[in-house]
Amino acid sequence: MQVTSAAVIVAAGSSRRMQGRDKLWVQLAGRATLAHTIDTFQSSPVIDTIVIVTNAERLPDVHALCQHEDWHKVIAIIPGGARRQDSVRCGLDEVARQVPGCQWVMIHDAARPFVTGNILEAGLQAALKHQAAIAAVPVKDTIKQVHEGIITETPDRALLWAVQTPQVFSFPLIHEAHHTPLAQEDMTDDATLLERLGHHVAVFPGSYTNIKITTQEDLLFAEVFMTASQKI
Ligand SMILES: Nc1ccn([C@@H]2O[C@H](COP(=O)(O)OP(=O)(O)OP(=O)(O)O)[C@@H](O)[C@H]2O)c(=O)n1
Numbered sequence: 001m002q003v004t005s006a007a008v009i010v011a012a013g014s015s016r017r018m019q020g021r022d023k024l025w026v027q028l029a030g031r032a033t034l035a036h037t038i039d040t041f042q043s044s045p046v047i048d049t050i051v052i053v054t055n056a057e058r059l060p061d062v063h064a065l066c067q068h069e070d071w072h073k074v075i076a077i078i079p080g081g082a083r084r085q086d087s088v089r090c091g092l093d094e095v096a097r098q099v100p101g102c103q104w105v106m107i108h109d110a111a112r113p114f115v116t117g118n119i120l121e122a123g124l125q126a127a128l129k130h131q132a133a134i135a136a137v138p139v140k141d142t143i144k145q146v147h148e149g150i151i152t153e154t155p156d157r158a159l160l161w162a163v164q165t166p167q168v169f170s171f172p173l174i175h176e177a178h179h180t181p182l183a184q185e186d187m188t189d190d191a192t193l194l195e196r197l198g199h200h201v202a203v204f205p206g207s208y209t210n211i212k213i214t215t216q217e218d219l220l221f222a223e224v225f226m227t228a229s230q231k232i
């Protein structure tokens with residue numbers, strides 16, 4: 001069955017937790033973090049079009065990168081918003097403008113450059129079944145809920161998953177959700193919006209290497225892993 005799927009790659013953050021370095025333009029094995037991420041989507045047979053959402057000041061750099069790399073699936077490079085969810089909405093609105101009838105959308109953090117084609121394909125298969133599915137991995141550490149330095153709860157670890165991206169959705173479903181009043185509330189991922197609207201969201205296997213580059217320590221892993229995986 002031929003499906004049309006778009007990717008919204010959100011790259012409009014400020015890297016505040018990176019102590020002054022722009023994590024999306026740090027060089028990993030000789031290429032910017034952002035380039036590694038986009039490459040995987042450009043190479044994936046399940047992705048037809050790509051919308052990149054970036055900072056206004058980085059628009060020229062992303063345009064230059066896309067021209068240099070010849071990523072023909074990239075149909076738009078647009079500015080994002082104040083929050084991740086605002087950038088996602090900007091990307092979804094652009095997909096709606098440029099891809100009439102789009103059926104599926106993958107929303108992915110540009111800061112997750114180690115996503116694989118297999119994860120993208122697993123995500124689409126899960127979304128075809130559930131309408132909404134997100135990459136996740138079982139947590140390995142015991143997680144505690146803490147209030148003012150005191151433990152208030154220890155959730156059952158067997159029920160806890162660490163959420164990643166891509167988050168894959170029926171496009172009409174997630175696009176409409178991002179235009180409900182509830183969408184104005186702060187949320188750190190897109191699945192939360194659907195959950196709060198009463199929709200079931202499934203998880204599908206991500207990977208423990210599909211990390212989000214967030215702090216300097218993540219760069220240590222990223223540089224080693226990217227170099228090692230280039231040699232495979
Ligand atoms: N207003 C925002 C905030 C985040 N993002 C993107 O969402 C992804 C996940 O966000 P995060 O890791 O928090 O990135 P930053 O917001 O840059 O990090 P920080 O919170 O440390 O500033 C990143 O690819 C980031 O570029 C975005 O497109 N628009």
Ligand SMILES: C[C@](O)(CO)[C@H](O)COP(=O)(O)O
Pocket residue numbers: 084109162163164165188189190212214
């Ligand atoms: C979407 C996400 O990557 C799932 O873990 C995460 O919530 C993004 O959080 P951030 O603070 O915007 O990086």
